[in-house]
Amino acid sequence: EVQLVETGGGLIQPGGSLRLSCAASGFTVSSNYMSWVRQAPGKGLEWVSVIYSGGSTYYADSVKGRFTISRDNSKNTLYLQMNSLRAEDTAVYYCARGQWLAEYWGQGTLVTVSS
Amino acid sequence: SYVLTQPPSVSVAPGKTARITCGGNNIGSKSVHWYQQKPGQAPVLVIYYDSDRPSGIPERFSGSNSGNTATLTISRVEAGDEADYYCQVWDSSSDWVFGGGTKLTVL
Numbered sequence: 001e002v003q004l005v006e007t008g009g010g011l012i013q014p015g016g017s018l019r020l021s022c023a024a025s026g027f028t029v030s031s032n033y034m035s036w037v038r039q040a041p042g043k044g045l046e047w048v049s050v051i052y053s054g055g056s057t058y059y060a061d062s063v064k065g066r067f068t069i070s071r072d073n074s075k076n077t078l079y080l081q082m083n084s085l086r087a088e089d090t091a092v093y094y095c096a097r098g099q100w101l102a103e104y105w106g107q108g109t110l111v112t113v114s115s
Numbered sequence: 116s117y118v119l120t121q122p123p124s125v126s127v128a129p130g131k132t133a134r135i136t137c138g139g140n141n142i143g144s145k146s147v148h149w150y151q152q153k154p155g156q157a158p159v160l161v162i163y164y165d166s167d168r169p170s171g172i173p174e175r176f177s178g179s180n181s182g183n184t185a186t187l188t189i190s191r192v193e194a195g196d197e198a199d200y201y202c203q204v205w206d207s208s209s210d211w212v213f214g215g216g217t218k219l220t221v222l
Contacts, residue, residue, distance in 0.1 A: 035210070035211065037211070037213075044201065044213060044214070044215045044216040045150075045152075045158065045201055045203075045213040045216070046213065047209070047210055047211035047212070047213065050210050050211075058210055060209065094157055094158075099205075100146060100148075100205045101146075101148040101160065101163050101164075101203060101205070101211075102148075102150070102158070102160065102203070102211070103160060103163075105157040105158055105159070106157065107156075107157050108157055
């Protein structure tokens with residue numbers, strides 16, 4: 001059974017850093033396209049970043065240069081390193097598996113950027 | 116970047132048919148996927164590649180895509196179908212693109 005479990009969210013001050021983790025089970029992260037999608041409170045879904053099975057990475061313009069997606073094959077885990085956080089980064093962050101679509105989603109982790 | 120436009124809300128009586136549209140420039144040339152999201156929960160895929168249903172999704176859910184509009188159709192609507200629905204496509208300039216979402220209210 002495919003499972004994705006996100007951790008690492010919390011309250012962080014503007015300008016701070018946070019690393020989100022997404023532990024996968026039931027499949028191999030490195031063999032799949034893995035993405036982060038976020039949802040601000042009361043708002044819609046926004047794609048954030050993707051890492052291809054080959055290792056290429058891409059980012060939404062809103063986070064480019066501040067966020068870094070990566071994976072640890074030995075831990076079968078996906079990460080999102082978030083630096084220089086802003087109030088507008090406040091959202092539930094979901095990890096998802098899939099290339100052209102999100103086949104599976106985690107339950108999400110809430111990141112709140114506030115002083 | 117590619118833009119998907121959905122109506123903010125759709126209302127339907129139980130037992131009737133709900134149609135949720137997703138507009139985009141020549142969207143018929145792309146594959147459209149639909150997600151259902153209930154309050155406090157993660158999205159769930161309900162239609163993929165325009166009209167395919169994942170296992171476990173009722174046959175009441177169907178999809179179509181042509182021209183500049185894709186449509187999610189929910190037949191014989193039930194109270195449990197009340198949720199937010201999002202369309203999504205893949206675009207070379209911005210990877211996954213989501214519509215703004217449609218809140219389905221069952222009257």
